[in-house]
Amino acid sequence: MTDSTASRGKFISFEGIDGAGKSTHIAFVAATLEAKGKRVVSSREPGGTALGEKLRDMLLHEKMHLETEALLMFASRREHIAQVIEPALERGDWVISDRFTDASFAYQGGGRGLDRAKMEALEQWVHPHLQPDLTLLFDVPLDVARARLDATRTLDKFEQEKADFFAACRNEYLRRAAQFPERIVVIDSTKSIAETQATLVGILEKLG
Numbered sequence: 360m361t362d363s364t365a366s367r368g369k370f371i372s373f374e375g376i377d378g379a380g381k382s383t384h385i386a387f388v389a390a391t392l393e394a395k396g397k398r399v400v401s402s403r404e405p406g407g408t409a410l411g412e413k414l415r416d417m418l419l420h421e422k423m424h425l426e427t428e429a430l431l432m433f434a435s436r437r438e439h440i441a442q443v444i445e446p447a448l449e450r451g452d453w454v455i456s457d458r459f460t461d462a463s464f465a466y467q468g469g470g471r472g473l474d475r476a477k478m479e480a481l482e483q484w485v486h487p488h489l490q491p492d493l494t495l496l497f498d499v500p501l502d503v504a505r506a507r508l509d510a511t512r513t514l515d516k517f518e519q520e521k522a523d524f525f526a527a528c529r530n531e532y533l534r535r536a537a538q539f540p541e542r543i544v545v546i547d548s549t550k551s552i553a554e555t556q557a558t559l560v561g562i563l564e565k566l567g
């Protein structure tokens with residue numbers, strides 16, 4: 360039975376250029392919150408729903424027009440919000456998403472050069488009243504991210520992009536962090552995993 364008196368949960372997004380180390384810390388943050396008695400839903404974008412995962416497969420592996428790419432990112436997001444994020448928050452669960460709309464601004468906007476006004480219009484259409492309560496931006500120099508990627512995996516469409524693409528993505532992430540300092544916390548992800556975990560514990564304490 361659903362508890363209609365449950366207070367709304369909180370929404371945390373994880374961001375950073377590919378290889379910055381964000382995915383490494385998701386399970387740790389989920390476990391830290393669960394130890395504090397929160398129910399946690401972990402998800403990702405693009406993806407997070409059956410339809411979203413199909414869109415993810417296309418987005419990460421097929422060439423397409425830049426605007427198609429942006430629209431499909433937001434289509435995946437619309438489904439994710441409707442099926443996963445909003446129901447969880449209303450139940451009082453906490454939601455952790457591996458990427459959200461800041462990634463569209465960074466990758467389609469910064470990296471690929473799509474007009475920011477178009478992204479803002481999509482954001483207003485798809486989630487006019489929803490923003491993460493906290494965004495953890497894992498920031499590293501490009502060479503560190505590249506070395507981590509090269510050491511670990513077969514690269515997808517985005518991960519095969521060149522250094523100037525990731526430099527533009529990183530700049531846009533940092534620009535947004537300066538624009539929304541109350542929401543976006545920049546984490547120096549060159550630090551060891553243990554040091555980063557200690558930083559995360561401190562940040563989560565403040566969130567309640």
Ligand SMILES: Nc1ncnc2c1ncn2[C@@H]1O[C@H](COP(=O)(O)OP(=O)(O)OP(=O)(O)O)[C@@H](O)[C@H]1O
Nearest residue numbers: 376377378379380381382383507511548550551552
């Ligand atoms: N602080 C760290 N120090 C050293 N290695 C790290 C650190 N954080 C992550 N790594 C390693 O770097 C690799 C990439 O990390 P991870 O998959 O978390 O990156 P990511 O930012 O989520 O990348 P993507 O967005 O492409 O999935 C992993 O092998 C991980 O173990």
Ligand SMILES: Cc1cn([C@H]2C[C@H](O)[C@@H](COP(=O)(O)O)O2)c(=O)[nH]c1=O
Nearest residue numbers: 377404405432458459462463466467517
């Ligand atoms: C949400 C979102 C994602 N992307 C890109 C960023 C990454 O390269 C991939 C997702 O892969 P990850 O390793 O699981 O982070 O998609 C994007 O370009 N725009 C977006 O809105």
